[in-house]
Amino acid sequence: MKEIKRCCGLMLQGSLVALYRKCGKKGCRCELGEKHGPAYCLSYKEGGVTQMVYIPASRLKEVRKAMEAFSRYWELGVRLSRLNLELMGLRRRDVRAKGRTG
Numbered sequence: 441m442k443e444i445k446r447c448c449g450l451m452l453q454g455s456l457v458a459l460y461r462k463c464g465k466k467g468c469r470c471e472l473g474e475k476h477g478p479a480y481c482l483s484y485k486e487g488g489v490t491q492m493v494y495i496p497a498s499r500l501k502e503v504r505k506a507m508e509a510f511s512r513y514w515e516l517g518v519r520l521s522r523l524n525l526e527l528m529g530l531r532r533r534d535v536r537a538k539g540r541t542g
């Protein structure tokens with residue numbers, strides 16, 4: 441049970457955004473254009489509103505892995521959907537999108 445959770449349950453949806461910023465301190469290197477960063481955030485939409493969650497550098501690897509797991513899960517869902525169209529008799533295997541008659 442624990443194994444299943446570990447390999448399949450750890451998924452994250454969203455995209456990693458690298459942020460660079462100025463700290464505002466006088467004479468800092470960022471004043472000359474060498475901004476601080478990157479700091480990483482996971483960006484995702486919730487109810488049409490973009491959410492940003494700060495990801496500490498120490499957790500980046502873990503987050504990237506979970507994002508990959510999500511995209512594998514998503515691809516699988518898409519493939520399953522295509523297959524179901526055939527299984528449900530709504531789309532024949534030999535029918536191609538470009539040869540569609542309507």
Ligand SMILES: [Zn+2]
Nearest residue numbers: 463464468470
């Ligand atoms: Zn600075």
